[in-house]
Amino acid sequence: MRFLETSEVHGALLRLRKGGHSIHPSVKIDRNVRLRVSEKGRLTIEEGVHILQDSWIIVEEGDHLVLGQNVFISQHCTISGTVTIGRDSLIAGFVTIVDATHVFDDSTIPVNQQGGRKEPISIGEDVWIGTSSVILQGVNIGNHAVIGANSTVTKDIPPWAIAAGSPAKVLRYRKR
Numbered sequence: 001m002r003f004l005e006t007s008e009v010h011g012a013l014l015r016l017r018k019g020g021h022s023i024h025p026s027v028k029i030d031r032n033v034r035l036r037v038s039e040k041g042r043l044t045i046e047e048g049v050h051i052l053q054d055s056w057i058i059v060e061e062g063d064h065l066v067l068g069q070n071v072f073i074s075q076h077c078t079i080s081g082t083v084t085i086g087r088d089s090l091i092a093g094f095v096t097i098v099d100a101t102h103v104f105d106d107s108t109i110p111v112n113q114q115g116g117r118k119e120p121i122s123i124g125e126d127v128w129i130g131t132s133s134v135i136l137q138g139v140n141i142g143n144h145a146v147i148g149a150n151s152t153v154t155k156d157i158p159p160w161a162i163a164a165g166s167p168a169k170v171l172r173y174r175k176r
């Protein structure tokens, strides 16, 4: 589904609700957001979520994608697969969060014939992910963490950490 105008957004969200997905009536979805949701996947969007223009939310068969209360997703983000984003988290523009990777163990056949692997991603509450960052499959980011701009997060990040770089490393911890 691609959303162009408010009435279309409204209709599309109604259709998703009828399909059994949980979309809170307060959610705000801007123009040109795409929600590609399989009938065999599950999408949960809680109260107060706002998704800015040109972002993509992709839910395939067997996935459960959850955007918790007051999650803010800025423009041009891609969020795909079994991904949970906890309440009050901020995702800056051009961030990619995808739970899938390609298998490339067999050197005798092309990578595109070897299939893929999915590992769920969990992002805690009150997390801020800086612009243009990439969060790889299987990563858990703890509550209250901050991820610097242009980071590639390949491993778990503890709660309250400020991490940045490619691969992302903890720079320090937020004051509590």
Ligand SMILES: CC(C)(COP(=O)(O)OP(=O)(O)OC[C@H]1O[C@@H](n2cnc3c(N)ncnc32)[C@H](O)[C@@H]1OP(=O)(O)O)[C@@H](O)C(=O)NCCC(=O)NCCS
Pocket (backbone or CB within 6 Å): 092, 093, 129, 130, 131, 146, 147, 148, 149, 150, 151, 162, 163, 164, 165, 166, 171
């Ligand atoms: C991660 C961040 C929050 C850290 O801010 P800070 O605490 O003020 O950190 P500093 O600027 O003091 O930097 C500390 C060190 O980390 C490095 N660093 C900071 N941000 C970095 C980043 N994104 N990637 C790699 N290294 C980074 C600095 O170069 C510095 O290194 P040094 O000690 O060798 O000089 C900030 O740099 C950042 O990336 N913010 C995201 C901004 C953004 O995405 N805005 C979009 C709109 S929401």
